[in-house]
Amino acid sequence: MSETTPNQRGGQRPGAGRKKGTSAYREATQAIRVPESILPSLKAILDARKRRFGQQTDNSAAIYFPAKTPVSIALPLFTGKVSAGFPSPADDYVEKTLDLNDLLIQRPAATFFVRVQGESMLGAGIHPNDILIVDRLIEPVSGKIVICALDGELTVKRLKRENEHWKLKAENSAYTDIVIHEELDMVIWGVVTNVIHAV
Amino acid sequence: MQPLIALVDCDSFYVSCERVFRPDLIGKPVAVLSNNDGIFVARSQEVKDLGIKMGTPVFQVQHLIKQHNIQLFSSNYTLYAELSARVMTLLEEFAPSIEIYSIDEAFLDLTGVCQNDPIAYGQRIRRTVLRATGIPVCVGMGPTKTITKLANFAAKKWKQTQGVLDLSDPVRREKLMRIVSVGEVWGIGSRTATKLNQLGIKTVWDLSKQPVERIRDQFNVVVARTVLELNGIACLELEEITPDKQQIVCSRSFSRRLTDFHELSQAMAEFCSRAAEKLRQQNSVTGCITIFIRTNLFNANESQYQRTASMRLDAATQDTRAIIATATRMLKKIFKTGYDYQKCGVQLSHIQPQLSPGQMDLFDFADNSLTTESRPLMKVFDQINRRFPKAISVAATGFDKPWKAKAELISQRYTTNWRELVFVK
Numbered sequence: 001m002s003e004t005t006p007n008q009r010g011g012q013r014p015g016a017g018r019k020k021g022t023s024a025y026r027e028a029t030q031a032i033r034v035p036e037s038i039l040p041s042l043k044a045i046l047d048a049r050k051r052r053f054g055q056q057t058d059n060s061a062a063i064y065f066p067a068k069t070p071v072s073i074a075l076p077l078f079t080g081k082v083s084a085g086f087p088s089p090a091d092d093y094v095e096k097t098l099d100l101n102d103l104l105i106q107r108p109a110a111t112f113f114v115r116v117q118g119e120s121m122l123g124a125g126i127h128p129n130d131i132l133i134v135d136r137l138i139e140p141v142s143g144k145i146v147i148c149a150l151d152g153e154l155t156v157k158r159l160k161r162e163n164e165h166w167k168l169k170a171e172n173s174a175y176t177d178i179v180i181h182e183e184l185d186m187v188i189w190g191v192v193t194n195v196i197h198a199v
Numbered sequence: 200m201q202p203l204i205a206l207v208d209c210d211s212f213y214v215s216c217e218r219v220f221r222p223d224l225i226g227k228p229v230a231v232l233s234n235n236d237g238i239f240v241a242r243s244q245e246v247k248d249l250g251i252k253m254g255t256p257v258f259q260v261q262h263l264i265k266q267h268n269i270q271l272f273s274s275n276y277t278l279y280a281e282l283s284a285r286v287m288t289l290l291e292e293f294a295p296s297i298e299i300y301s302i303d304e305a306f307l308d309l310t311g312v313c314q315n316d317p318i319a320y321g322q323r324i325r326r327t328v329l330r331a332t333g334i335p336v337c338v339g340m341g342p343t344k345t346i347t348k349l350a351n352f353a354a355k356k357w358k359q360t361q362g363v364l365d366l367s368d369p370v371r372r373e374k375l376m377r378i379v380s381v382g383e384v385w386g387i388g389s390r391t392a393t394k395l396n397q398l399g400i401k402t403v404w405d406l407s408k409q410p411v412e413r414i415r416d417q418f419n420v421v422v423a424r425t426v427l428e429l430n431g432i433a434c435l436e437l438e439e440i441t442p443d444k445q446q447i448v449c450s451r452s453f454s455r456r457l458t459d460f461h462e463l464s465q466a467m468a469e470f471c472s473r474a475a476e477k478l479r480q481q482n483s484v485t486g487c488i489t490i491f492i493r494t495n496l497f498n499a500n501e502s503q504y505q506r507t508a509s510m511r512l513d514a515a516t517q518d519t520r521a522i523i524a525t526a527t528r529m530l531k532k533i534f535k536t537g538y539d540y541q542k543c544g545v546q547l548s549h550i551q552p553q554l555s556p557g558q559m560d561l562f563d564f565a566d567n568s569l570t571t572e573s574r575p576l577m578k579v580f581d582q583i584n585r586r587f588p589k590a591i592s593v594a595a596t597g598f599d600k601p602w603k604a605k606a607e608l609i610s611q612r613y614t615t616n617w618r619e620l621v622f623v624k
Contacts, residue, residue, distance in 0.1 A: 040515075040551070041514070044486075044513055044514050044515065045513070047511075047513075048513040107331070108285075108288070109284075109285040109286075109288040109289050109331055109332070110285070110289075110330075110331035110332065112613075112614065113614075113617075113620055114620055114621050114622070114623045115620040115621070115622050115623070116622070116623060117622040117623065117624050118624045120624060131617075131620065132623070136330055136331050136332070136333070137327075137330060137331050147623055149222035149223075151223075152221075152222050152223025152224075152225075153222075153223065153624065154220075154222065154621060154622070154623045154624070155623055155624045156623045156624070187222060189222070189333075
């Protein structure tokens with residue numbers, strides 16, 4: 001067996017590999033494992049450190065660095081509530097608190113609020129300055145209080161079918177009924193469902 | 200089963216919104232103006248018929264305004280946003296999936312929903328939205344988004360359609376495409392249209408018959424996709440979830456020039472506030488803040504100055520105070536006296552999702568002595584402002600706001616403010 005010459009091919013080139021201290025931090029680094037929850041904060045700190053050594057992690061025109069670097073770092077203590085009680089016999093019976101929206105509004109997308117002016121509907125319990133809840137998707141049938149546009153003006157009246165005619169009636173003797181006919185510029189705007197009256 | 204998409208689009212949306220509480224304006228010429236009441240941004244059909252185009256400056260057509268008694272309104276975005284939300288809520292009930300494309304348009308996926316009679320379904324949508332909100336809409340249907348846009352355009356233009364048009368049938372589609380010019384296609388701008396015309400491609404039909412490869416070579420992949428879409432091959436999907444904004448910008452022109460640092464920083468603070476609010480709304484934090492200030496670049500007589508500055512934050516934040524502080528610091532660096540500033544703005548970028556409440560930042564570099572309890576503070580801040588709009592703001596935004604946009608013709612916030620409800624007699 002002849003002596004084999006030492007293999008001069010392959011293997012690590014002397015002086016190969018990244019030099020110590022040439023990392024983005026200009027010093028030797030070490031790999032560690034950290035909990036995932038603090039990763040974003042740590043990354044922010046490390047990015048800041050990289051920038052301070054002039055190694056930008058991103059391209060932005062005209063970057064101005066904060067004039068002050070923080071001197072002291074306060075580590076907040078984690079504060080949290082710990083429940084240490086006994087289950088309540090009422091737990092199974094807990095219901096949602098009463099909500100006026102559930103009571104008064106069936107279809108929010110079609111519900112609007114309007115304010116009353118004048119006394120034409122006093123007899124129906126509708127006073128000046130009251131707020132009316134109006135649902136535009138409710139079918140306007142005889143007997144309903146409706147908001148309608150009469151000659152372009154919004155008004156509140158009771159819709160009534162009487163003797164083959166449709167009428168708009170006020171609930172105040174000082175006002176006359178309006179009979180709906182072909183030439184009348186009248187469009188139903190919505191149906192009143194509730195009145196909000198402050199006392 | 201061929202896919203069926205519908206595009207529901209409101210007619211002159213801002214104008215329609217103004218007419219909901221002003222039925223006296225139906226049938227009359229009405230228009231809505233831009234910020235600072237400068238130009239026309241929405242026109243009723245009556246105004247369009249007078250030849251006034253989108254973007255026309257008000258001062259240019261004063262004679263027409265007086266002569267025809269055109270009712271003008273300043274933009275009432277609060278009202279428009281609220282009414283838009285109602286329309287979209289109603290539309291959601293008509294389709295298993297919907298993409299809200301803009302404040303007044305939505306794509307609905309109607310595949311399998313109304314095979315028997317799509318037109319009748321479209322009419323039901325129109326009637327329901329008009330009854331419930333007072334907003335008139337048109338419905339265009341087809342197998343791809345580009346075709347629905349075309350259908351919608353035709354439904355609006357030709358009254359015989361009664362506001363609903365279905366272009367699923369290739370024969371009907373061809374008939375329409377032969378009479379509409381190529382510039383009306385979604386995604387074909389005037390420059391592309393001119394180039395297409397020069398190549399002899401004048402109508403939508405002409406474009407749809409072009410070989411896709413040739414179009415891709417002579418134009419770009421976007422126009423090529425358009426050709427495919429016009430032929431019923433869907434390339435654009437419905438995007439149901441809007442991706443979180445990767446950049447939030449807030450900027451405005453001023454109603455009068457600002458020269459004072461103090462006034463400029465107030466305006467900047469206000470824009471920062473608004474941008475921060477949007478940021479918190481999507482549960483994000485920002486890692487980079489950019490501001491810009493400039494003079495009126497269109498006025499050759501004024502001396503010009505414009506500057507931008509950016510700052511990366513050591514710790515991403517959603518706290519209005521931190522954002523204002525950073526913006527102000529940068530403003531001090533770029534502000535120069537002696538110039539008439541016309542506009543400024545802020546851009547929040549490097550947006551990331553906020554940490555869940557259980558996790559706390561180990562370190563807080565946000566600013567000076569701000570505590571780490573900013574999240575609960577901002578939460579209360581937003582809650583109060585939601586309930587009582589604009590009730591509280593950061594002092595840096597100032598009290599009198601001389602730079603605020605003119606909106607002298609703004610209508611009432613009929614749907615968001617108890618004090619501004621419409622009156623009924």
